[in-house]
Amino acid sequence: MARTVHLYLKVLFLTSKIQVEIDDGAKAVLESQKTCFVALWHGRILIFPKIMQEYGFFKVLTSIHNDGKYIDKFINLYGHKTIRGSTYKGGMSATKQIVKDISNNKRIVIIPDGPRGPRYKVNSAITNIAAKFNIPIIHVSFSSTKVKILNTWDKFMIPLPFSKIFVNISLPVYFKERNEQKLENLMLEQMQALDSICEIQV
Known part of the structure; x- marks a missing residue:
């Protein structure tokens, strides 16, 4: 399954026009190889592993559910590594691994509405961890x-x-305290803006 999706993306990238818009601040953070969090909605993760290869490799937090196994295999094909677990309920082991990775300057990908939703709702403690360690x-x-x-x-x-295909990589956002609503709003605005661009292009 993972290799089939991998092959599909090769075809997709060969036949499609990909336009990536990246904030200068985000580019600086990603190229510095310093710790940051990258947040993606669950329904919009498909091309992430390929797009972000330009900026090196990432640690991706994936579900302990069965679908997490397939995502692990797919992510690994692009050289990224995974952390199995959650930063929400019962996710102490994953949180400990994230804290360890932070100390080792790893870049960590969080899917805040995964693994089961609700869709486009931040149900992760990502902003709390980001505020505690001053991570963008x-x-x-x-x-x-x-x-x-x-x-x-x-x-x-x-x-x-x-x-x-239009891709947006946002400016780095710092949090002084836990604020899921702020992150949720920013991610929704970003997604809706991209959908509007595509509607005009059709």
Whole structure:
């Protein structure tokens, strides 16, 4: 399954026009190889492993559920590593690993509405950890002019070949305290802006 998706992305990137807009501050943070969090909605994760290879490798927090195993294999094909668990209920082991990775200057990817939703709701302690260790959060999203939307809880988006795909990598955001609503609003605004661009392009 993971290799099939990997092959599909090769075809997608060969046939599609990919436009990446990255904030200068985000580029500086990513190129510095210093610790940061990267936040993605569950339904918009498909092209992340390929897009972010330009900035090195990341540690990705994945679910302890069965679907996490498939994501692990897929992520590993691009050289990224995984952390199994959650930063929400019962996620002490994952949180301890994240804290350890922070001390080792790892860049960590969090999917704040995973693994089961609700869709587009931040149910992770990411902003709390970010505030405690003064770590910036960069949120990433994409949209496409030609897509297949799966009938799943997250409305998983699959860009189709010969599309125009727009990617946005946001400015780094620092939190002084836990604030899930602020992160949620920023990520929603980003996603909606990209969807609007694609609607105009069609």
